[in-house]
Amino acid sequence: MATVNIRRDVDDKFYRYKMPVLQVKIEGRGNGIKTVIPNMEEIARALNRPPTYSTKFFGCELGAQTSFANDRYIVNGAHTGDRLRELLDVFIEKYVLCPSCKNPETELVITGKAGHEDIHRDCKACGRQNGIDMRHKLVTFILKNPPKKKDKGKKGGKKGMTAEVNVGGPLVFDKVESGSDNADEEGSPVVSPGANMGVPTSGTDIDAVLGKSDPILENPDAAEAVTKKLSKLEVNGNGNGHANGDADEDDDDAAGSPWGVLRAWLIDNTDASDADVVAKIKDIGVVGKHKVLLEVGQHLFTDEVVAQLPKRVNLLQALVTSEKHQKSLLGGLERLFAHSPSSDSLIASGAVSKVLMVLYQGDILDEELVSQWGTHVSKKYVDKETSKKVRKSADVFIKWLDEADDESDEE
Structure with a gap:
């Protein structure tokens, strides 16, 4: 070299x-x-x-x-x-x-x-x-992430940020303990209840937990076409890649408000194309607002979110342009899991970890932000008990993310 x-x-x-x-x-x-x-x-x-x-x-x-x-x-x-x-x-x-x-x-x-x-x-x-x-x-x-001294006597395999381990064989997780010493905005760290909430424990194959699906659309030509449509619609707000900002965001959730209109439209049009979703956001006049992601996360998806999400990666990549957007998207998905008719079974199935994997692989969520979200309970979007359950279901992904980082640093 x-x-x-x-x-x-x-x-x-x-x-x-x-x-x-x-x-x-x-x-x-x-x-x-x-x-x-x-x-x-x-x-x-x-x-x-x-x-x-x-x-x-x-x-x-x-x-x-x-x-x-x-x-x-x-x-x-x-x-x-x-x-x-x-x-x-x-x-x-x-x-x-x-x-x-x-x-x-x-x-x-x-x-x-x-x-x-x-x-x-x-x-x-x-x-x-x-x-x-x-x-x-x-x-x-x-x-x-302070500099770490290398342990020359320790050797181990590498973990990749995909659903498969690069040294062959399935990646196996140990049981996750999600306790944290850091309090969140409400002063409550995530705790690990004794009851089994459906989160896979020791001996669980990651393929069964997170799946092998690539979040990018299977048809590259279709993905490129969607991307071109989104760029033409100036999804980021002003045509130069920057959002309009959230300083004057309207918190009125009444039926006739922009958010009420967007919510009703998303509920009735979960099968709408990415371009149509962006066009509606522009038509309502809320381009660049972080609350758009809150509504999209909660109402554009259904109980089938694990299957639906990979097809929306291009849309979410275009809409998410800041840390606030990421937090609002997580808040919307948290509400989706909380208010779903099959909430308990959806959370227990490990769907939260699967969703986070898709968003992470699609470069929609930042690693540090999702790690912090996963270890801090918040009642900003749902009640505290539901917040604990959702984050408990995400333990598998969060633990995997942390261990992959640690091993990368050691090497």
Whole structure:
């Protein structure tokens, strides 16, 4: 593999600090297009930084969602290798090089108490300690995911973010204990009731829990056509990819209000095309509002949500453009599970985990957000007991997500 100097401003071919040339691979099409960095782990190893840091830095700088699992480091959208290499140089300058001696022999060290942490670069070459810019968005990610020391004596298989394990054989889950020490907005962490609520436990095959279905439409041409229709309808609000905002969102739920009209239409038109749904949202005048996702999540789907959702991935990718949108979509789906005529059997069947898998694989839900949602009970959308049941049913997916992250970090 071709290598370059870590400091690209150094022309000396005998410069000792080198890294692989960053490679990119564009995958997908339309709203599902993404940029994969196949050799991010090799680059990260040369920089002595977790590969998630540089990937997340790209996302922060480009305003794009990122995901990392199974040796795949992904930035949503199509980005050129030259652009990402420029950003990698910035990352190296900000988080790797020692400002004093300009050597990359540094480690990130976090000091201070919770809420008052500080991060600095500890240089092994000159012994100096230099701080980093604590105002950058990446700092929050680093504090939540501090550098971990590798356990050289521990070896294990890798878990991918698909429904199958990449080392062969079915992926098996241990029993999930969902207790948490962190209180939510209501002050109540998720608890694990003793009663079996239908969530698969030890010895459960993931294929039986989450299924093998790919969330992307089976017909690529149909998916592309839907994407083109959605882009023509300017689903994000103003034609340049940005939503109109939610500051003036109308909370009036009366039958004649925009939300009452949208709700009634969705209930009567669950089979409507994606383009028709977007056209109705535009016609009502609520484009870009996060509450649109609350109504869509609750009323566009039925008890058959597990089968229906994969066909709506393109629509949801177009509608979900912010963290608020993601939270509202989860709230709507939570209400769907709570108010369904077959609520108990639907929750007990593991449908929540299956739905989360589809949304995660479709890059609709952010990993950090869905993990936090899964471990914090809230009565914002449903009563507290129902909220516990829904999250209990999601334990399988949340546990799998956390363990996949942990193993990726260890490797």
